[in-house]
Amino acid sequence: MICPGIGISADALFEKTARLPRVDIRQPARVIGSTTVGSLQSGLYYGYLGLVDGILERLRGEMGKEATVVATGGLAGLIGTGSKYIKHVDDLLTLDGLRLIWERNVAARSGRESSSSNSSPASPAPAAKLWSGNKPRSR
Numbered sequence: 001m002i003c004p005g006i007g008i009s010a011d012a013l014f015e016k017t018a019r020l021p022r023v024d025i026r027q028p029a030r031v032i033g034s035t036t037v038g039s040l041q042s043g044l045y046y047g048y049l050g051l052v053d054g055i056l057e058r059l060r061g062e063m064g065k066e067a068t069v070v071a072t073g074g075l076a077g078l079i080g081t082g083s084k085y086i087k088h089v090d091d092l093l094t095l096d097g098l099r100l101i102w103e104r105n106v107a108a109r110s111g112r113e114s115s116s117s118n119s120s121p122a123s124p125a126p127a128a129k130l131w132s133g134n135k136p137r138s139r
């Protein structure tokens with residue numbers, strides 16, 4: 001599934017209209033805005049939150065109610081705190097996945113080098129992690 005992100009939506013409102021200002025994407029104090037900025041923030045936040053929860057509701061219908069939902073990415077914490085279905089936020093999930101792939105490739109390369117060279121042992125894989133990563137936050 002592909003849909004526009006909240007940042008693209010905010011940029012479109014700013015760039016494609018004559019007088020709407022660029023606003024910070026954040027949870028507004030009230031749903032009903034009393035200023036242009038407050039109304040834009042409310043529309044972006046609650047509109048996107050509705051999009052996310054609507055999609056997650058349908059996914060849970062297809063996958064089962066016990067499916068674990070983990071939000072990741074730049075605004076995951078913002079949307080995750082307001083969602084009915086997001087229970088975990090992991091800002092570093094993608095980077096942790098890339099680190100794991102790198103570590104496995106280093107280990108595989110080290111194993112190939114040691115089996116192809118009988119005269120000298122292969123260099124061991126680096127012991128230190130380049131990326132420590134964080135555990136997912138639960139709400």
